[in-house]
Every structure is written in C-alpha cells, then in structure tokens.
Amino acid sequence: MHLHVTSQTTISGVGERRFTLDGITGALWTPAGTDADTATPRPLVLLGHGGGQHSHAPGVLARAQRYVTHCGFVAAAIDAPGHGDRPRTAADEQFFADLQRRMAAGEPVGDLLAEDNATRAHQAVPEWQATLDALETLGCVAPGGPVGYWGVSLGTMIGIPLVAAEQRITAAVFGLVGARHLTDDAARITVPVQFLLQWDDELVPREAGLALFDAFASTEKTLHANTGRHMDLPRFEVASAELFFTRHLTTGDPVTR
C-alpha cells in the first residue's frame, strides 16, 4: 500500500507533502525540492500529536522543520483517529463534548482521557505500522531504520504501545502521561527513552509520571522534569530532543554520545 500525496508545499526550506493511506491522513517533511522517491536516504522521525491537535499542528510542524533542517532527518506525522482531517464518529463527538464540559466545570479529566486514549491507541498502532511500511518504500527514508518516535500526552498514550510492538523504532521521546495501564508496555521497551514530565501537571499526578518512567526497561532512559503545568512544556526541550535523536539516529557528534 502506497502513500497518496494530496498536496505539496514548501515552508521555509522544508517540503511538506500531505498524504492519505487507506483512510489515514498525515504529512511527510523532507528537504525542499527533493524527490521523495529518489532522494538520499535519511533517518526518519515519527511525530505523534497531542489530544485535540493534528498531524500538522504548529508544535508538530516546528519540530519536523528542525529535524529536517538541523538534524538531517525526514519526519512524518499522522492524524490520530478522530483528529485532524479524519472523520469524527458519534462517540468522538460525545467524548469531546464530555471533555469540554468537565474541563469547563473544573472537574478531573485524567480517567476520561486515559480511557479514551487507550481506545484510540488500539486503533492507531496498526495505522502507524502501515504508515511506516509505506514510508520505508520511499527513497528518502533509510531502509531498515534508524527510526525515532516523538510524542507526548496522546502522542505517548499511542507511542508506548507502538514502540513496545514495533522493533523498527530505535529511540523514543515520550511524556506528560502517568497512566497505569501503560506500565506493561513500558516494561517491554528497551530502546533509549527520553521522558518529559511537567512538575506541576494538573492532569498527570507526579507520582504516576515517575512510576511510568521507572517502568521502562531501557538501559538508557532520561527523565526531564520541568516546572509548569501540562501545556507549559518549555521550548528548550525541542533542542534537547534533537540532541537525543542526533545521538541515537546518526553517528552524531561523538562528544554528545
């Protein structure tokens, strides 16, 4: 199954291709002006967006552009089920309505989010795997890896089961999650992990986040905990993740390894 490119644009030196793949919608970022089929193979970073966002949201696009221009990678993202350019089911509409009502009322939403995200992850993992199959047929993606995964919040709810199931992903940045149902999948992950926590996260109890970090079986895992609430992830963690992926997806600068 091949990616069907629906549009192609160039944003400050980076080529963006929006694609569909059997009902999945997403985006691929490469150096501007490269033919995705004949370009020099590069490491690939998969980007998982947050809840309520989409595959080309500003935070995703900003990272993708830097991975292409600073790190020499290509990057790709897909819309999670019920997100972005994908249809919402009646259940999706009900969930988003419940979520907005509870947040407006100042009620806790952690359990609601965890339950919903677990359902979306169950559908999203095979979608990511099919997307990876299709991306690996492109000349611009180094065949057989290396492949990195970056995603926090919903991007981690989907990313932990994905990386636990998918041997092709060799390094991952996760965070902003403390859900207990992910502990078993985390314990199956042995690749290097960078895990982001917000020290004052109103959605993720500190102890739950620390417990999930503790669960990863990776011999190299680094917790980055920053002051601030769920949405306050500091901008400098963007550069920090680049150091991490450069170390693990390229020969990199030996002194940073």
Added chain:
Amino acid sequence: MHLHVTSQTTISGVGERRFTLDGITGALWTPAGTDADTATPRPLVLLGHGGGQHSHAPGVLARAQRYVTHCGFVAAAIDAPGHGDRPRTAADEQFFADLQRRMAAGEPVGDLLAEDNATRAHQAVPEWQATLDALETLGCVAPGGPVGYWGVSLGTMIGIPLVAAEQRITAAVFGLVGARHLTDDAARITVPVQFLLQWDDELVPREAGLALFDAFASTEKTLHANTGRHMDLPRFEVASAELFFTRHLTTGDPVTR
C-alpha cells in the same frame, strides 16, 4: 587580592593557568594564547569538583575545555578544602580513612558524607566568593557577570549554599545530592537550575533527591534523572549542560531558548 599564577600550559587549544589565592589553589581556563588581563570579556563558568577529586581532575578539565572551545566561555575551578593541592588536616585524614573503611565494608556512607561536606561547604563558600572577586578583575571575565556554576555531589554540597549566598551566579547545574540540610538554601535559589539525579544512586535515596529538586524556588528548573549509580552520570549530560549555560549566559541560539 589577586590570583598568583603558579604555572601556565596549553591543552588542545585551551590555556590553563594554575593559581593560588591566599591559600586557595585552583585553575583558570581561557582560549590558548589569550592574555587573561587584556582578552575580550567572556561569560564565566565556575566548576566545583566531586569528593576526593580536585580542581583539574579529568571530568573538570573536560568540561572546562568544552566551555572554552564550544561555548565561548572562560572557566575556573578551585580545590575544595582538604582536596587537590591543598593540605589535609588530621580531621581530613581521619574522614578519608573512615570513608574508605566504611565503603570497603559495604556500610552506608551517606550521613558521613553529608556531615563532612557541610563542614567543607562552610569554609568553601567564602573561598569561592574571594575567588570570584579576583576573577572579576581579569579582563577575560565579563565584569558583573554572567556567571554560571556547575558542580555535582560535593560540588553541589558546596554549590547550593554558594549560589544561595552569591547574587553574581545567574545559572547553576547541581546534582547527585539529596541532603535534607540543603533544603533551606535551595528554597532561597531563584536562578535557573538544571538538577542531575542518578535513578539508581547507591548514595542518594531517590526520594531525597526528588525532594531537594522540589525545594528550589527557581521558576525555571529542570530535573535530569538517568539510569545508573552515583558515578555513572552519562556523558551526554556534558552536552546538555552546555545547552543550558549557552541559553542562560549568552544570547545563544534563539531556538534553544
């Protein structure tokens, strides 16, 4: 009071001056071939060594060289009381003997270390301040800052009271400590802090390290927790600290700020 330079060498593009200052011994690192008095002012990073080490130990020297060559800083370190080129008192000899005996016997040493380090810190803080006074008279040090401090283990036992007392230090990297007696000083620190913890530290209980990180009053503070024991701090944290100091001591690369 001025630094008395006792020796001068060049190590791979970096000039090292060993100095004494009223009984304190230390080292200053600048670009090779610069006259410390007439050179262009640069940000300064103070380096605090670990217990049993000294001001020009390999781990200190490696960081100093990178700060000079990668970051455009100058760097300085002094020997802690009873360390390096400084005389050991009878009490020092007793302490080191006790420490070696306990470690050989596999006995806990955390309390012994904390008590000893608190005493050394009491002496070392004014020594660091006198050193900073002298360094600021040099042309190669930007007058009035910015000044960074890097030190873990003993370097943090001394560094936390130093940064709490010293307004000239504007950013600090600490870690590998969980001592409760430092909580009040930590609560007086408001400058940006990067705090390093080893997740499997045999000397620092995890909860104590997390509690000390929690105590800093800094609006920007980042915890980096890595797998491994007390002495296993990963090499990539060297580059991570460079990003931190570049962000806070220079105009830096805006995308890393």
